[in-house]
Amino acid sequence: MRVLEAADKNFPAGLKKITPKVKKLYSKGNFTKNLFIKSLTVVGARKMTQYGQRVIDNLLPPLVDSGITIISGFMYGVDQAAHKKALELGGKTIAVLGWGIDWSVGASDIKLYREIEEKGLILSEFENDLKPQLWMFPRRNRIMAGLSRAVLVIEAAQNSGSLITAGFALKFRKKLLAVPGPVTSAVSQGTNGLIKSGKAVMITSASDILNVMNWHESVKKKKSQPVNDSKDIIIKLLADQSLTVDEIALSVGQPVDKVSVKLSLLQLKGWVEEKEGKYYSKMDLT
Template sequence: MEMNREDLTIRDKLIYHAMTGVCTPNFMKHLYLSWMRDPFYSIEEIVNSYVPMSNETKQQKLKLSLEIAYCKRPFAELKELYRVNNIQVLTILDNGYPEGWLNSYLPPVVLFYAGNIRLLEQPCLSIVGSRSPTAYGKAVMDEMIPPLVAEGVTLVSGLAKGIDQMVHSSTIGYGGATIGIIGSGLDVTYPRENASLQRQMMAEQLVISEYPLGSKPERFHFPMRNRLIANLSLATLVIEAAEKSGSLITANLALQENRDVYAVPGNITSRLSDGTNQLIKAGAACVLNATDVLEEMKTQWR
């Protein structure tokens, strides 16, 4: 069962397992905690102690998947693949790993990135919203982005359609800093119309993924991606969101992790305002302009 990794550090072992694409974020956390207790735990012991895999059939399936992955792509080969693609790695063991992630329930153990990793050192605000914003939502974005950029806030979103795309492109247009967190490998663009924007951000800004190269944008990746958006920043701002939407998932994840959530109120007859209005009703900070957002954020900067 064991791969030839006797000389690998814990960090390298974690990176290798993340690169295989076999390990879920939850199992990566279990690997990390297990090896921090004892660096010599075998994969078999770790799999056998993983509670969600208490079923013997599931354990054997995971062990087989890992064995196949080891044989298919040795670590040295995978490292070279990432090197030639200019993809870097950040782990939970590294200096500069964000406190927001470190202090969350399910911190990402290994992340792949392209761009300026120092953007993680700046005060960050996550902005999420509808993939099909109305004219009102677009006007709100035009109002919000310039003052936030001028104040030096790094704006985080998910490189999806609509509000996400506007966050990134507008921030770049105003000369600001922006981080995209995606639910696929960094060599995959979803949606396709953001291909040029993603390439630009990977060269000049920062794009991050928990998923290795070649990973498709699977549906179940996005709730996991949303926790990274919610936990990285001081707060999450929601602009136009339906009552059941990915934006509301992100906002609720932020609330669960004791992060601040701000919401822009909307027309009570608009479906895309249901989510934001409900957030305000439930206690999220109601913000009407960028000044409101900055005043809320600055209480955390002090």
């Protein structure tokens, strides 16, 4: 564990200007000042929907490829999904905790915690094994907003804690970005409200984020797309909506058994996933 005080030359510059002041940080993992140069805080609903997961699956790969550090708060839902995706892509991620640096996380979180500690960075304003308390999370949120160049909100209800982080972003004059969601979804009311009020820039692709932040997109080659056959038609069908195998078969005019085989192949390639009987595209066709 490493302790950084505000007077330390390596103390994150973004935290020196925020209030309430951050006097000390405790860290585990790989601390370098370069982590914060191109960084994005990603926050959102703890009750993340499949739509939220698809947004993360689509937005993060180009950002990670472009060397952007993903910062979040290690809570279940959008936070952990963002950490996991960044690690899966071989990128950099920072977890900012709302409890003492040495407090033991639950059994279901320990694998992710250790992976972030090994490959990324864990930060807390709180020492020892101080257990999480409600008042700690707004203090954590201000750190997440202060560390990054911008805050991206993916799914947030009207009274979501993510809106506290959004408020800090505005207070600290950071870019506030939000992904719109279905008007029928309770966990999109907060994000849609941020966009409607003009407080947040609407984001519908990774390119939007890169352009707003004036960050250069990676020149890495994108994943090869499916060949232009019936599997390609299935991918395009699923790009805008989730469908059952019967609905897909009806749309492409093929027997269910043949479509099932093609879906299995697409799943093996990582281009499609199935949840609760419906299929989703994981490909970025933009």
